[in-house]
Amino acid sequence: MSSDLQDQDYTDQLEHEDELWNPGHRACAGCGPALAMKYITEAAGENTIVANATGCMEVISTPYPESSWGTSYIHNIFENAASVAAGVEAAYQAFDRRDPDHLDVQDEDDVNIIAIGGDGATADIGFRALSGMMERGHDVLYIMYDNEAYMNTGVQRSSQTPFGAETTTSPAGKESIGNDTNKKDMASIAADHGVPYVATASISNPHDFKQKVEKALEIDGPKFLHVYAPCPVGWGFDSAKTVELAEMAVKTGLFPVFEMEDGEITSVNKIRDREPIDEWLEPQGRFKHLFKDEEKGEAAIEELQEWIDKRAEDLGLDA
Amino acid sequence: MAQADQQNPSDEQEVMKGTSAVAKGVMAADPDVVSAYPITPQTGVVEKLSELVADGDLDSEFIKVDSEFNAASTCIGASAAGARAFSATSSQGLKLMSEPLFTAAGMRLPIVMAVANRSLSAPLSIWADHTDAFAERDGGMLQFHAEDVQEAIDHVLLGFRVAEQVNLPALSNFDGFILTHVQEPANIPDEEEVSEFLPPRDPEYTLDPSDPKTMGAYARPEHWTESRYEIQRAMMDAREVWADAVEEFRDVFGRDYTEYGGMLDTYYADDADHIVVAMGSIAGTIRNVVDAYREDGEKVGMVRPRVFRPFPAPELRDALADAESVAVLTKEMSPGYESAFAGEIKGALYHAESQPPIKSYVLGMAGRDVKPEDIAEIVEDAKTATPQMGFKESESWPQLRPELLEGGDDL
Numbered sequence: 001m002s003s004d005l006q007d008q009d010y011t012d013q014l015e016h017e018d019e020l021w022n023p024g025h026r027a028c029a030g031c032g033p034a035l036a037m038k039y040i041t042e043a044a045g046e047n048t049i050v051a052n053a054t055g056c057m058e059v060i061s062t063p064y065p066e067s068s069w070g071t072s073y074i075h076n077i078f079e080n081a082a083s084v085a086a087g088v089e090a091a092y093q094a095f096d097r098r099d100p101d102h103l104d105v106q107d108e109d110d111v112n113i114i115a116i117g118g119d120g121a122t123a124d125i126g127f128r129a130l131s132g133m134m135e136r137g138h139d140v141l142y143i144m145y146d147n148e149a150y151m152n153t154g155v156q157r158s159s160q161t162p163f164g165a166e167t168t169t170s171p172a173g174k175e176s177i178g179n180d181t182n183k184k185d186m187a188s189i190a191a192d193h194g195v196p197y198v199a200t201a202s203i204s205n206p207h208d209f210k211q212k213v214e215k216a217l218e219i220d221g222p223k224f225l226h227v228y229a230p231c232p233v234g235w236g237f238d239s240a241k242t243v244e245l246a247e248m249a250v251k252t253g254l255f256p257v258f259e260m261e262d263g264e265i266t267s268v269n270k271i272r273d274r275e276p277i278d279e280w281l282e283p284q285g286r287f288k289h290l291f292k293d294e295e296k297g298e299a300a301i302e303e304l305q306e307w308i309d310k311r312a313e314d315l316g317l318d319a
Numbered sequence: 320m321a322q323a324d325q326q327n328p329s330d331e332q333e334v335m336k337g338t339s340a341v342a343k344g345v346m347a348a349d350p351d352v353v354s355a356y357p358i359t360p361q362t363g364v365v366e367k368l369s370e371l372v373a374d375g376d377l378d379s380e381f382i383k384v385d386s387e388f389n390a391a392s393t394c395i396g397a398s399a400a401g402a403r404a405f406s407a408t409s410s411q412g413l414k415l416m417s418e419p420l421f422t423a424a425g426m427r428l429p430i431v432m433a434v435a436n437r438s439l440s441a442p443l444s445i446w447a448d449h450t451d452a453f454a455e456r457d458g459g460m461l462q463f464h465a466e467d468v469q470e471a472i473d474h475v476l477l478g479f480r481v482a483e484q485v486n487l488p489a490l491s492n493f494d495g496f497i498l499t500h501v502q503e504p505a506n507i508p509d510e511e512e513v514s515e516f517l518p519p520r521d522p523e524y525t526l527d528p529s530d531p532k533t534m535g536a537y538a539r540p541e542h543w544t545e546s547r548y549e550i551q552r553a554m555m556d557a558r559e560v561w562a563d564a565v566e567e568f569r570d571v572f573g574r575d576y577t578e579y580g581g582m583l584d585t586y587y588a589d590d591a592d593h594i595v596v597a598m599g600s601i602a603g604t605i606r607n608v609v610d611a612y613r614e615d616g617e618k619v620g621m622v623r624p625r626v627f628r629p630f631p632a633p634e635l636r637d638a639l640a641d642a643e644s645v646a647v648l649t650k651e652m653s654p655g656y657e658s659a660f661a662g663e664i665k666g667a668l669y670h671a672e673s674q675p676p677i678k679s680y681v682l683g684m685a686g687r688d689v690k691p692e693d694i695a696e697i698v699e700d701a702k703t704a705t706p707q708m709g710f711k712e713s714e715s716w717p718q719l720r721p722e723l724l725e726g727g728d729d730l
């Protein structure tokens with residue numbers, strides 16, 4: 001297929017030299033993670049090196065010879081963003097100590113080294129790399145953007161997929177209610193590594209998220225952020241409603257927003273009158289089976305609600 | 320074999336364990352970052368490097384990684400940032416590194432690694448063979464094989480020099496136990512001597528945030544082939560870069576690896592009627608067998624590829640052209656076909672004018688001892704080789720123990 005539109009050169013119009021996350025990337029309309037990338041770069045500024053895992057954000061942002069990244073950026077493979085970032089950090093420690101003039105680099109202390117991975121890249125296949133990076137104490141901020149499944153390969157379940165959600169590897173069926181596990185608590189796992197700063201955030205509150213990125217970058221050592229970022233394609237909802245769904249996940253308590261410093265919870269975004277989880281489930285295609293089979297569906301929704309209530313209690317989420 | 324130039328007054332030799340000697344050679348290369356994980360028989364290298372860092376003798380960032388996978392991955396990050404990065408491993412560890420290592424080649428990062436060669440599971444075995452190195456053959460890493468500890472040290476230094484010029488990672492192979500655990504005299508160059516030969520790394524592209532770059536973009540069909548072709552071109556360029564490097568190495572250190580542009584090391588091969596080809600430490604035993612034949616007036620010789628990637632095809636054509644028989648001794652096997660090493664040598668001779676009959680011998684696997692008499696028997700057997708052999712006759716497993724095999728009595 002060829003058209004006048006395709007033959008035209010739009011590169012002039014696409015130049016946004018001052019931006020660190022540039023338009024022209026291939027994310028779907030209403031992509032939550034793409035918003036997270038924008039906020040991360042805005043908060044971190046230009047003196048930043050990003051190590052990104054394979055996944056949607058990598059694929060949509062760097063089709064050779066184009067790149068959306070105005071910061072220094074490296075992608076290597078799916079499961080090692082934490083280690084690549086750790087290696088960059090170690091190199092900068094060495095330069096700083098051994099031969100500050102050897103490369104044209106700024107003071108290591110001023111450089112933000114940020115690893116970014118999806119929930120699959122982080123909580124599943126890249127778990128070893130993440131654990132090692134945090135345990136060794138590298139001065140790296142790791143950000144897991146959570147769209148609750150492997151989207152790049154076509155919506156397969158991850159350990160962040162919520163209970164009851166249908167994905168291509170957790171289909172609903174006569175013998176299946178969809179995904180049969182609850183979200184793995186990555187914030188606590190990170191905190192248990194002795195990481196000085198751990199926080200969760202949602203793209204529905206960019207101000208809060210960016211503040212947390214800035215705060216994390218001020219702290220020496222490993223930091224872990226879990227940012228909630230809905231995917232209209234994988235979840236099956238109207239792409240105009242990304243921010244709304246992210247906000248609802250927070251309001252229902254499915255995604256609690258809090259901070260942990262030196263292993264202790266230091267702030268919780270309290271919720272007054274948590275919304276019941278059905279309100280959030282209903283507009284999403286991945287949960288539609290829960291509303292078809294009343295008996296099984298209700299039981300599943302109840303089970304998910306119980307899990308949310310228990311976490312809310314543990315965290316002191318209710319205002 | 321490392322022919323130490325006795326005239327060189329600075330050629331002081333120390334006796335120490337192979338792994339320690341290699342670690343001290345690495346120290347002389349002064350890497351910015353070292354990241355490695357223990358595995359037998361390589362462990363001594365990572366232990367010694369840790370010790371050198373702990374004692375303040377080596378000023379590197381030593382990353383105490385959780386696995387070989389992340390040893391390679393952290394080296395990739397460090398190398399992309401512009402650092403000189405080193406790692407070391409064996410066998411299962413090399414397998415675990417395989418995925419990131421291929422990308423180190425694709426992203427043109429000159430990480431150098433010492434590989435203490437060992438068989439791959441299963442069955443589990445910790446002893447030497449070349450299965451691990453061959454399994455990484457197609458990744459785009461330079462590969463060298465050392466015959467003795469001195470070469471294992473020197474190949475690491477040469478490796479950095481060449482890898483950083485052609486922007487490819489390098490695996491410097493040395494046989495597990497046979498070279499890692501031996502106490503051998505070797506000259507360990509100091510940092511000052513090495514700095515003359517190996518200047519600090521000066522990469523063209525890094526992750527320096529003051530000049531932002533995107534590294535590791537994904538390529539669509541219209542670009543991927545070219546990136547692979549560039550690796551091939553860099554490999555071919557490496558031949559000349561290596562040749563220059565071994566010459567300069569001789570001038571600085573007095574050890575001469577310049578034969579065949581540094582690609583091959585030969586022993587009485589010039590006029591030999593019967594040639595044994597092998598890589599690594601087994602060459603020492605082969606030399607004794609060649610000596611015995613020569614004493615009896617029989618023209619037997621040896622050809623040992625020092626460099627395995629880039630493959631020394633033109634040199635092998637030249638070195639093997641006039642032989643009546645060629646016996647390839649190899650510690651690996653590609654099940655379903657034949658020894659990969661023998662297959663490559665045959666391939667190298669396919670268009671050659673003169674094609675000696677080649678027979679391959681799979682032996683010495685997982686540390687099985689190869690004695691001089693085994694090699695002499697092989698030479699005798701190879702003499703019977705004819706240009707037109709059946710496929711079955713072209714390969715033999717001379718050390719096979721039929722009594723351990725089901726139906727073995729009929730073999």
Ligand SMILES: Cc1ncc(C[n+]2csc(CCOP(=O)(O)OP(=O)(O)O)c2C)c(N)n1
Nearest residue numbers: 054055056078118119120121149150151152
């Ligand atoms: C070792 C390995 N296994 C599998 C894949 C295929 N793969 C690429 S991206 C991906 C899923 C990514 O999921 P996630 O990290 O959640 O990020 P998302 O795509 O949702 O942004 C998978 C399975 C791969 N590239 N490498």
Ligand code: SF4
Nearest residue numbers: 027028031056151231
């Ligand atoms: S599939 Fe989802 S996460 Fe991936 S680019 Fe599209 S909207 Fe974003």
